[in-house]
Amino acid sequence: MNPQAFLGRVRRNATPHTILSVVIIAFLLYVVVVPLAVMIKETFIVHPMERFQIPGTLPGDATLSHWKKTFTGSSAGAFFFKPLMNTLIMSISMSILAMLIGGILAWLVVRTDLPGKKFISNLAIVPYIMPSWTMSLAWITLFKNPRIGGSVGLFQYLTGITLPDWFSYGMFPIVITLAVHYFPFGFMLISSALENIDSQLEESAELLGAGRRLTLRRIVFPLVMPAILSTFLLTFSRGLGTFGTPSFLGGPVRLYVLSTLLHANLVGQRPGMAYLVALVMILMGSLILYMDTKLLGARKSYVTISGKGGKRGLVSLGKAKWPVTVLVMVFLVCVTFVPFGVLAIESLTLIPGDYSLSNLTLHYWIGPASTSIGLRTGEAGILRNTEILRALGNSLKVGLLTALVCGVLGMLIGYTVARMRGTRFASALDQLSFMPYLMPSIAFGSAFLALFSVPRGPVPSLYGTLALLVLACAVKYLPYSSRAGISAMMQIGPELEEAATMAGASWFKRISSIIFPLQKSSFFSGLLLPFISAMRELSLVVLLVTPGTQLATSITLKFTDRGWYPYTNAVMVLIVLTVLATTWISRKLMGTDLAKGIGG
Amino acid sequence: MAEIVLKNVTKKFGSVTAVDNLSLVIEEGSFTTLLGPSGCGKTTTLRMIAGLDHPTSGEIWIGDKCVFSSDKGHYVPPGKRNLGLVFQSYALWPHMTVFENISFGLSVQKRRADDIQEITSEVAAILRIDDLLDRYPSELSGGQQQRVAIARVLVMKPQVMLLDEPLSNLDAKLRMDMRSEIKRLHSETGSTIVYVTHDQLEALTMSTDVAVLHNGILQQLAPPMDLYHCPKNMFIADFVGNPRINLIQGRLVEEQGHVAIEAGGLRASFPRARDLSLVGRDATLGVRPEDIVLSANPTPEGFEGTVYSVLPAGSEWYVRVKIGDDLLTVTEYDDMGLVNDQPVWIRIQPNRAKCFTNNGELLDDTGRN
Known part of the structure; x- marks a missing residue:
């Protein structure tokens, strides 16, 4: 090719979306793939604080000792295999439980004549909106036994019965509280799958003489099976990376899962082993992603083929109608109002x-710093405590910035993927932006720690800055917004932009007067999920915060460690209120439906 | 108003060649239709003329300006080619009113507000949508959207108008109306129109020239009636015309010093085709349904067959006739009261039979050689 022709070709192809895609892919490679390489390297070297554990070495030396100690040594049981088993038991049982609750609820709401469906649907999402470990704090407050010292829980206060350890702490409450947090996933995914089944499919079966039960078993169930499996994998991978709940409920009985082990390794100055655990978690997450796309990919498609959806007869619950309604209501109240109420009350004692009336106080909200009142903490109430207020402010900042970064990146990714549809570039970008989705949160946090703790080339060390938290959150939640952006952009045919091109409009003009106006509503509603996620995030940021960049969520750890639960609970109440209010306001203002985004 | 010239244009998408070494001259002021089945490269060709797709190699000229050349690295962006494109989906911007849609191009050019107002109303009046200017596209019928899409292009006073299957989203009745409107628009504005369609009837009724594309290769460029009566090859003969041409496998024979074909139970001779070297080869006989005369009684040169089925279509009847192993379609304009399995005799109208040699080309019966 002659130079003229070559230059012409370069000029023609240097369209805004090709340039954008190159920039975004480079960015994602740096924050998603490079950390993995760094972490792998970290598992083979001696770190400064490890040289006494590994005699005769200097920091920076190559070593296999992390691998040996984790996988083969006499301590491998405690340092790896037992936590791994615990993780599997925890994630599998809580996923099954969450799926059962969500699935049954979905079937009741979509397919039966259960009253109050709208109310039930709204309430069923609330546990997911609350921070994941809200439930575990409420559990401790309710069912605490004297094992960890301090006061006893509300249950023992009222009944005088001392609960056994297995009920108060450890695997049993972890599974219950996580299932309660994650069942909305299953509820939303399965109910939308149920709604999308073409009623003609069921009608044909019924016309061929199949009874209702047979239709359910042979037609409906197989059709929603992919959604059920997908829910299971999703919930499982979330459970893998969750930190708060196993930390609060497992800590008192020394029950470790991989996420808490990772944290303990880092806190206990064993970074090499910590990164090894993180890598194992990421490997598990990738396996799940692989299973989700490969095993389910082909089958998923037929659920989305929705027919006319026509009106279908609802299953009459008959005599069971009212008992079932009461049961559902009681359950939902137990997982929403009760934990919130318990935390609120606890923050007021x-x-x-x-729990006597005379013990009620606003001390932990607005009281002065004192070493003589109540718990004698010397900490001011949360609304006048500068440290806590700064953490709250940081949370808001991180939430807003994360939402903005996610929104803009999501739209740009959506734009480039839609424009370059069918090319290898587009699918690379699509997959790359989805990768953080199934990376266990805490492992992803540790990857960022590895990447940004020291300056690398032109990239400064971001450790100790809010920018690092924003970056971590933005990349972690990018899948939400890139998926939303892609699907929104796919709905805008390329001709709409091409028509403007034909009229001579520049790229900037096309974006500002055609693309953005058409995307406005999905852009703004796409901000909600990253904001909420960042506001209630703990697992991801727990390794990245420093005293100066504490967030509202991470600062509660400090109080929980010291047993100052009223402070923790008051902060939690504030977080939950903020998140619920944001959800409610954006729903009123923009008709944003959170349920649409969560399933991803 | 300008001539469009494509020189050796090739477009590849990955390993797929969408347009293969296409050279084509679209004459100034013509209404040229790119016709072909889906995937034949017609829309790609149109998009390359528009500048939305870039040829892998070749040159494109509009008027005396080279707008694309792979060798010289020339590329004029779409907005500077002075042409307008009407999209198949109309591509009206849903968040803008009809007025804003039509005047968008003018506002990009930063024209004065009263200019914009004037030109827009003028064009809207021509297309009879002047009472719809405040509405949004979603509030318009398909036909109205179509007019807005055309108006949006017309305000720019383009040298060339490109239309990409503009009628495919309309119902059959409206399509008929719009055909005549667009044809009229062509004669009124006098601009060059390049029109893409897969509908052969649309191509025949509207165009001054039709370019038939197949697998990215230009098959024939000719005025509609030439295309219908003298298709260069079997693909065109089969693609153009409804109901389809009857194609019967056969063999070339000699008949008094010229070539004839024997196919099924039929025979047709081509007195001016004298290339006797072809005799003995396989060939295909092509006869259009309206070129066959049907008779319920035996006729001297008639070939005997039986009625397979009768399909009345209002102004005409399509009769399926079984001759030997072949089924032929015959168009009849009178009700002959035929019943299934009744014996009939058919005759091919003189000089209407076509013969395609085994490479698919039309048998040369011009007597030139």
Whole structure:
């Protein structure tokens, strides 16, 4: 090719979306793929604080000792295999439980004559909107036994019965509280799958003489099976990376899962082993992603083929109608109002464990710093405590910035993927932006720690800055917004932009007067999920915060460690209120439906 | 108003060649239709003329300006080619009113507000959508959207108008109306129109020239009636015309010093085809349904067959006739009261039979050689 022709070709192909895609792919490679390489390297070297554990080495030396100690040594049981088993038991049982609850609820709401469906649907999403470990804090407050000292829980206060350890702490409450947090996933995914089944499919079966039960078993169930499996994998991978709940409920009985082990390794100055655990978690996450796309990919498609959806007869619950309604309501109240109420009340008791009226106080909200009142903490109430207020401010900042970064990136990714549809570039970008989705949160956090703790080339060390938290959150939640952006952009045919091109409009003009106006509503509603996620995030940021960049969520750890639950609970109440209010406002203002985004 | 010239244009998408070494001259002021089945490269060709797709190699000229050349690295962006494109889906911007849609191009050019107002109303009046200017596209019928899409292009006073299957989303009745409107628009504006369609009837009724594309290769460029009566090859003969041409496998024979074909139970001779070297080869006989005369009684040169089925279509009847192993379609304009399995005799109208040699080309019966 002659130089003229070559230059012409370069000029023609240097369209805004090709340039954009190159930039975005480079960015994603740096924040998603490079950390993996760094982490792998970290597992083979001696770190400064490890040289006494590994005699005769200097920091920076190559070593296999992390691998040996984790997988083969005499301590491998405690340092890897037992937590791994715990993780599997925890994730599998809580996923099954969450799926069962969500699936049954979905079937009741979509397919039966259950009353109050709208109310039920709204309430069923609330547990997911709350921070994941809200439930575990409420559990401790309710069912605490004297094992960890301090006061006893509300249950023992009222009944005088001392609960056994297995009920108060450890695997049992972890599974229950996580299932309660994650069942909305299953509820939303399965109910939308149920709604999308073409009623003609069921009608044909019924016309061929199949009874209702047979139709359910042979037609409906197989059709929603992909959604059920997908829910299971999704929930499982979330459970893998969750930190708060196993930390609060497993800590008192020394029950470790991979996420808490990772944290303990880092806190205990064993970074090499910590990164090894993180890599194992990421490997598990990738396996799940692979299973989700390969095993389910082909089958998923037929659920989305929705027919006319026509009106279908609802299953009459008959005599069971009211008992079922009451049961559902009681359950939902137990997983929404009760934990929230318990936390709120606890934050109002001066001496924890004493629920008499005379013990009510606003001390932990607005009281002065004092070493003589209540818990004698010397900390001011949360609304006048500068440290906590700064953490709250940081949370808001991180939430807003994350939402903005996600929104803009999501739209740009959506734009480039839609424009370059069918090319290898587009699918690379699509997959790359989805990768953080199934990376276990805490492992992803540790990857960022590895990447940004020291300056690398032109990239400064971001450790200790809010920018690092924003970056971590933005990349982690990018899948939400890139998926939303892609699907929104796919609905805008390329001709709409091409028509403007034909009229001579520049790229900027096309974006500002055609693409953005058409995307406005999905752009703004796409901000909600990253904001909420960042506001209630703990697992991802727990390794990245420093005293100066504490977030509202991470600062509660400090109080929980010292047993100052009223502070923790008051902060939690504030977080939950903020998140619920944001959801409610954006729903009123923009008709944003959170349910659409969560399934991803 | 300008001539469009494509020189050796090739477009590849990955390993697929969408347009293969296409050279084509679209004459100034013509209404040229790119016709072909889906995937034949017609829309790609149109998009390359528009500048939305870039040829892998070749040159494109509009008027005396080279707008694309792979060798010289020339490329004029779509907005500077002075042409307008009407999209198949109309591509009206749903968030803008009809007025904003039509005047968008003018506002990009930063024209004065009263200019914009004037030109827009003028064009809207021509297309009879002047009472719809405040509406949004979603509030318009398909036909109205179509007019807005055309108006949006017309305000720019383009040298060339490109239309990409503009009628395919309309119902059959409206399509008929719009055909005549667009044809009229062509004669009124006098601009060059390049029109893409897969509908052969649309191509025949509207165009001054039709370019038939197949697998990315130009098959024939000719005025509609030439195309219908003298298709260069079997693909065109089969693609153009409804109901389809009857094609019967046969063999070339000699008949008094010229070539004839024997196919099924039929025979047709081509007195001016004298290339006797072809005799003995396989060939295909092509006869259009309206070129066959049907008779319920035996006729001297008639070939005997039986009625397979009768399909009345209002102004005409399509009769399927079984001759030997072949089924032929015959168009009849009178009700002959035929019943299934009744014996009939058919005759091919003189000089209407076509013969395609085994490479698919039309048998040369011009007597030139």
